[in-house]
Amino acid sequence: MLVVEDDEDLRFAVVAALRGNGLAVDEAADLPAADEALFVNSYDCVVFDRMLPAGDSVDYVRRMRADGQTVPVLFLTARDTVADRVEGLATGGDDYLVKPFAVPELVARVRNLCRRITPVRPPVVRCGTLEIDTATRTVRRDDVLLTLTVKEFAVLEILANRPGEAVRRAELIERCWDEMTEPNSNVLEVLVSQLRRKLGDPPLIHTVRGIGYRLDSQP
Template sequence: MRVLVVEDDNDLRYAVAAALRGAGLAVDEAADLPAADEALFVTGYDCAVFDRMLPSGDAVPYVRGLRRSGRTVPVLFLTARDTVTDRVEGFASGGDDYLVKPFAVPELVARVQCLCRRAGAVRPPVCRFADLEIDTARRQVRRAGVLLLLTGKEFAVLEALAARPDQAVPRAQLIEKCWDEMAEPNSNVVEVLVSQLRRKLGNPPLIHTVRGVGYRLTAARTT
């Protein structure tokens, strides 16, 4: 899942981005509305986190404009403006959530994850494939009833593959969905992570390579 964080305070933006990356989300950053507008134009996001008061203006009218243009990306306002009027204005503009500074980082991460799940295709909170169970709400994975300890990035890749079972998911789509703009497209980050994930999932293998394309989550043997 990929998130855009729009915040002009560099330290806070870095901290928020680091926390979200630590939870396995791909994160792009923007310091103002023009940069956010460019990012939203070229990339599909599962959630956008907006500080309200940016050097280029209040994010509320900007989000209102997004909604009028038909853009449905879930938006969380992260702001020091904490009156009831401020919160109502945020929701009325098309915001999906509103978190007041100062905030608890685990709560922010949980709220963003919730909005990301809402943005995706409607899927059951627990996905089952063969003897694999993926709990997207608790971010837990079990195989044959045994809890597996996955990193945030490993969970993100497995979730992306499970969203399209028995279908080949291109490597480029995994990078776009699970890594942020800091990832090098020509590096072997996907191959390394899939190898780690396969070891943790055990046998019989569920993740298969589709040569020249990417990977497929399937219980069937492939050639």
């Protein structure tokens, strides 16, 4: 997802909160930077501050919708009148959250918007002896509760939703890390190694040479 906010401190706090809840987040400080990011990448959701150095983001979103862009949008703003909220929603916004806000509410609203373009998945995903509860974000193998990091859970969830399928390395990095991650770094390999160790034997995650990784219900 993308966060567009010119207040550096607020942007840092919002991005940190979203990343801390397992979301891969890119950030932009103004509309030109947001325009470039949206041209290069596909996002599940965009959070816009309304008043940015280059103008009101409502006007930008209106143009986005006219161009056929359907990415869900949440306006995050201090403009709190009914007229402001109606304008934001009427011009293409999907949600509107007024500053100051509670971080858990922001995270919940963003997750709700991201689900709009994500295929509905069962709350509990099972792959052999592995059980992943996406609602509580817990993982068990052979009924033993495992302790995973946010990134480990994110990678495992993607693999488990496509059992037996080779998921490309580039896709895992794009969906679980942000744009600052170097695609040729070994962050994914290190994480998969740690994840295999936590999942135990026999191993469930297999390397598909030249492509990425595959999760099988059987070793």
